[in-house]
Amino acid sequence: MKVLVVGANGQIGKHLVSMIQASENLEAKAMIRKPEQASFFENVGAETVVVDLEDDTTPILKAVKGADAVVFTAGSGPHTGKDKTLLIDLDGAVKTIKATEIANVKRFIMISSFDTTRKAIQAASSSFAPYVVAKHYADEKLRDTNLDYTIIHPGRLTNDKGIGKVTAASTVERDTIPREDVASVILACL
């Protein structure tokens, strides 16, 4: 089973690609933005494809084709402007969802934010709210598809070593979670 990891060069993405490559039945195709990001993935034997999520759907569609599942773990990150929140976290996600539908790939895993409900938007600080809005609409777009999707809402992400145990349920108290454990959860969903 081939898994396209969108946002492979992110912190969750790198864990995930490594885990996929270490697994028996899965192989990763790492979607990255810049060619110079390829070496990490080549070192774990993963295929790479260079696509900028700000491009139109065509190169994304090419990347999706031939995959059996798509994981969206791309994010503009906290250090870019809110323009990138609109262009990557919302529009990049929706373009990836659309490309997945067009390519007739059924399985889609979205790494969302902890809570993207209307209530969470209103409760968020003014600096965080735009991000929650972007993730809210991206999640909603995914729910409106016929894809076989899973939306993962992790708690506060840390770079601690994964402990291999998570509390997963439709609603949980917010807690921290190592990115490595988020990658384990994604792997278990595949």
Next chain:
Amino acid sequence: MKVLVVGANGQIGKHLVSMIQASENLEAKAMIRKPEQASFFENVGAETVVVDLEDDTTPILKAVKGADAVVFTAGSGPHTGKDKTLLIDLDGAVKTIKATEIANVKRFIMISSFDTTRKAIQAASSSFAPYVVAKHYADEKLRDTNLDYTIIHPGRLTNDKGIGKVTAASTVERDTIPREDVASVILACL
């Protein structure tokens, strides 16, 4: 017929409320963000309601109730950050659309951007693209409703005096248009 003008204190909004008040059969309810914006509207005899579009749907719903039509002409403007593009142009619009549905008001007029297609997003400059993305998703949300809606895609807006003539069609060459003439078009749609 009572028309709720969302974004009444904007440049199109002020023209529109004045025109509505000068018309025979219409009356405006000006939705504004700050109480100190009320005097302009009181001077033309219009009702005012103070609502912040960043609030949740409840106060917006209260404002919509009792109206026969809703005009969304709010915009975060070019001088605010892209956070406001997400919170006002996208999320504020969608909350207004939802409130209109809940209030069982049928008529909705959206003042959009000249071109909010996928092609326009990709063709836009990096500074303009986030705005087009926000308007794209807001327009799409409106199209997904059962409201009796009109989406107006004006050309480049100017503050010139209106000439009372516009070229309107499903697609036109991009040209300039005085904001006063956009207000006339909205009035004609009511």
